[in-house]
Every structure is written in C-alpha cells, then in structure tokens.
Amino acid sequence: MKLKILLFIIFPAVINAQNELNLNVGEIKQKKYHVAFDFENVNGRIIIAVNVNDRVKKFLLDTGAPTSFHENMLKEINYKTVIQNSQGIDANGASGAFDIIQIPEFSIQDITFLNNYALKIVGDLDFECLNLDGVIGSNSLRDSVVEFDFKAGKVTISSDFNTFGYGEVNENELIFKDFQSTPILKINMKLGYLNYNEEVIFDTGDNSFYSISINNLNQLLTLINENKIPKELQNISHSDLLGIISSSNGSFSSGLFGVETVSNHYKFKIQDFTVGSSVFDNMIATTTYGSNSRVGSEILNYGKLILDYKREKYYFI
Template sequence: MKLLFTLITVLGISTLFAQEYKGLAQGQPAQKNYLTTVPYTFKRDKMIVQASINNKTYNFLFDTGAPMAITAKVAKELGITSVNKLQIQDANGASDSLAVVNLNNIKIGTVTFNGVPTLVVDKLGPLECLNIDGFIGSNVLRNSIVQILPGNKTIIITDSPKSLKLSRKNSVKMFVEPGQASPLVSISLLTDKMDADETVLIDTGMSGFYDLSTAVYKNAQQYDLFKTLAQATGFYTLGLYGNSKSELQYQVKLPELAIGKFGFKNITATTTSDLRSRVGIELLKHGNITLDYLNGRFYFEPFGDKKSVDLAEKSWPFKPVVKDDKIIIGIVWDAALAGKIDAGDEILSFGNLNFNGMDVCQKLLSDFKAVADNVALVIKDAETGEVRTLQVSKE
C-alpha cells in the first residue's frame, strides 16, 4: 500500500509594507559559465563559509533552509538602509517583522551576486557563539547548482551541470519553493506493510538527520507508519527568535527512509512544530549532495557501493537545551525519570562536562557527543533549588 502525504506549503513570509515587493526569491549572479569552489568548516554541526559584501569579508552559516540574512551590525557597517519589512516565521513557528534590504556585490568564492533581498536581524541569539555575521541562504543560490563534498569540506557553485559529472540515477526531482527558493524533495517512508511519500525540506542549517513534522506524524498515526517510543511535554529546538515553546512532543522510530534508491534504516526521530519535516546536515555523513536549483534535481551520491545504511543508535532519555545562559533539561523522554529530573532543571555537570564557570558560548559549544554512555548527571531543581546527582545511561 502506498500513501502520499501532502501538506499545504506555509511560506512563513508575508509583506507588511510596499505591495509591489516581489518576495525574497530575487537577485542574479553577475557572471555566466561560472564555477567556484568554497571551503567550509564545521562548528557545532553547522557549516560556516566566508563570503564578502562590498569587498568586506564575513562569516556566514550556509543554510539552505533560510534566506540570505545579515546582522544589523553588518548592515550599519555597510551603510545599508531598509527598503521593506517582512513578517518572518522561524522553524519553531515564532514570527516577527524584520527589515529587508537589497544587497549587491555579494561575492561567494569567485562568483558575485547582485540584487539579493536580505533580511536584517538584530541579534542571532545563541548562533552568535558561532561568530557568524548572517546566513547564506537558498534565495542567493537559486540560479545555481550547488554541490557539497564533505570528504574535503568544499562547496562547488556553478551554472553548468556538465562540469560536475552528475549521474541522473542518483537524483530525485527537487521543487524550488517560490517564496524564498527553499529546496523541497520527496522521500519515501517505508515499513513492512506500506510506504508513503513525504515532501521534506533539505536544510543544511539543521543539526541531525531527520526532524518529523508533528502535523505529518498525526496524519500518519492511523496507518502505524511510525512507532511511538515516547511522548513528553517540553522543548529542545532553537529558532531565529529563540527557544521553541513548551508543548507535547513525540519520539518515534521509522524502519526505513529512502532518498531515491538509497535507504536509511532504523531511524529515531523527534517531532518539530514546523509544518514541514526536514532532512538535515547529518546526510553529509553518508555521501555527497547536489542541489540543482536550475533544473530542479537533487542528487545524493552515497560513499562506497552500499545501497543502505543502518542509523540505529542509542540516545539519552532527555534533551539538553540552552535557555537564559544556562544548560537546562528541555524535555524528558523516559517516564521512569519523572520527579528525578524535569524540564527546566538546570544541568550543572554532565559526565566530564562541568558547566560551572563557563560562559554561555562555552556551554553551547561543549561536545556532548564525547560524553560516555553511562555518566553522572548533576542538576539543580528548577522549583526547589535542590542540587542532586543521578546516574543516567543512553537507551
């Protein structure tokens, strides 16, 4: 049995002023027949690239799930003034109005882009710990073909598909959403009894492999497509405007997810308040990806000759998150821990990570993945202030 889950596209962008404004999907490369290679670095699971505006070099998060954005500090430094304001919704559903400017002379590698609508963000919140000045988003890339090669940490940007030696057998159709040129692809969700198609956002700004939209999860419940492992109230994601609101969330298991002919087995995912599911940066652990905005194709070229990969792994029975300069418990998945730890409790130490004396950026950039599978957790009760220690294990 095959199902098709189709969600209404919610762009999250509406014009507040100037009815003639045409949206964020504008701007053009200044050259033709171009190819440039741009190195990137990883910082806390985020891709950081350098680009220049008016010959001044800045650091950007490379984020296909967002439009081009700069900080207010950069806008002031460049002497750029706002031309409009837009209502912008972040990944958690929070919204606010942001200034938008048209930028020229954006140089990424050797390619220059002009006339690109760019959001001006007052503050980047916890993302400021990455020392970035904004986002390189899909609207600036929408007239190009973008290949990401994790083996040597480079991004190739070109307008010539022939220069990349792409194999169509490794591709699926990609829809470029008209509002901000977000890349959307159809994936297959597979069980022993059925498979379903879901349209997801390819989001290089998202940590993790697959975030499941709560709306899709609820639509799929009647078909037992996902196995619900746990449900709890809390929050664990950060958006442009800060933490998501506390609400009922779900932890689920999916037997297999396929992109084209390649399968990812035994996926554990958590739900997100965004109305669209997302495939994130961990896809790059398994192969090269190419987003052909020009011709509407998405390529995934797996490493080696495997046809699938098993993503089964243990996870902690809670999720930490940064709030008010503290590391706190965002959500507790294991009901057996109720009363021992609760959402909102401050984490003072976690295995070999001692957060006492750390500033917020040191906390945020701590390597939680380096913590052993069974460790002592020291927390401060959010209600009583009591400090207590318990042993926790990955499950």
C-alpha cells in the first residue's frame, strides 16, 4: 500500500558536530535537590516553565536534543555572547552552521542552572506553533536523576536516585556516546521473523513509541541479501521477514536545519519489544531518516521512566 504523508515532529534527536565540541558545560547551583513539577502535555511533548532573567518562558523538555534558546527570546533578554560557531549535522542528516552560546543562569522551579552551553535557534522550527522559547536538553540534565510520570503529569529532577524511595527495582544500563549526554537504551525485539537487538536514543522530543533508523534497516537488509541469516528464513520475502505492513513517501520530521528530504518510509509490526524487563506486544513502528533509532515519549503512557544520568542507569516502572 502506498501513502503520501507529510508529518512533522518538532526538533528531534541529536546534532552531530563535525569537529570536537562539548556541550556538557555548566553546573547546578544547588548540591542537593529534589523538585517535582507539573508539565503541559501537548500531543506527547513535555512543555515546562523555565525562568530566564525573571521571565517565565515555555520550553520543550527534550532528552534527545541539546539545550537551545530561540533567537527571539535572546533578543528579548539582550543576550549576545557567542562562544563558538560550528558546523553540524542534524537528526535528519542535513548540514549547516549554528552558534553555541553560554547562558549565565536559568532555573526550573528551585533548581538553578549556571553557565550552561546551548544552541542558538534561528528561524521557525515549529517553535511558533507551540509558542516555545527553547529546549531543555540532556546536556543540562547530565548531573541529575530525572523521572517522567505521565499518569501524575509530573517531572521530577533530583540529585540522588535514593530520594525517590523506590527501594529494590530493576536497573538497566544507560549509555552515553556523544558531546551532549544523549541517553541511549539497549532494547531487543522480534522484527517480523528476526530477533533484533539495538541501541536506541530515549527521545522525549519524539512523540512516537519507537522508530527505526533507515541506516539500521539498511544494515539488516544487507545481512539478508548476503544470506547472513538462518537458512530457514532465507526464502521468505523481505516484507514478511521484517514485518513490513506498508510503505509511504514523504517527510516525517523537522530538524535544526529544516524538514527532512522526501523519502520512502516503512511501517512495521513488531511482535515483541523489550525495554528493561518490560515486554510490549504487537507494536506498530515506522522508519526515520535520522542516524539513530529512537524510543519516544509514547512509552511514558505505560509507566514511569527514570534516567539516572549520574550513575548511568535507567529504570522503567
């Protein structure tokens, strides 16, 4: 079945710099903190209040992106300092230049962030649709423990996992590979007839459950074409083998440097999908032209997820 679709996801995933660049700069003023606060759920996206220069602003809380401030807000607070101009590649593979700035101070409730690096966002990028002023990303959260509780409509940021009082819970490895502390989870699934293990970004800026990178899909197709799969599976069609149920042509996301190129995408049915010790059955997933597969905020409809950046662990309850 062929469909023509144009669907936008605001500011998804990471920015890959083409030179050595570290956005993990800055600190939190308080040494001990545990703050729970309400958020606005807009179609699965977490909108929070951030205080900048005694002005309350609307930010997207996006674990898959770096902290970013829109140019209009920077003009409003008369902030002009640029640390560096860098070349980079956004979540969709588009390249361009961006400014890195250092924000002297901003706060979320009673937590004060000092001298954090951020990107300066120029242009639309869907900010006006949600009236957003910026993004709080993982580079600002890297020294904290963050709990996402969609049922209660709360986000909690803490300096210590033990303050949550969970006691004995299953812990899972949290992986970091880039300059902005993007959280990566190990997952496994049954994709069609194939058992498949993958490292995926946990990206609250993406409101889907799971989307598979076209790069990873191509690697699977290469293995299939080279018959590097079990012999009993080699005569099964690619569509059946991978659980493909439809294809589409369009643009599915918008990144720092614009909307992705119109491309072919695929929809899959996944029989078993395991995150931590939790197993999900009969999921529907789509491809993404980002460089990484992603688990998005839809998973938060099924339980609490806690990212312990400090101890490199995550918990799904």
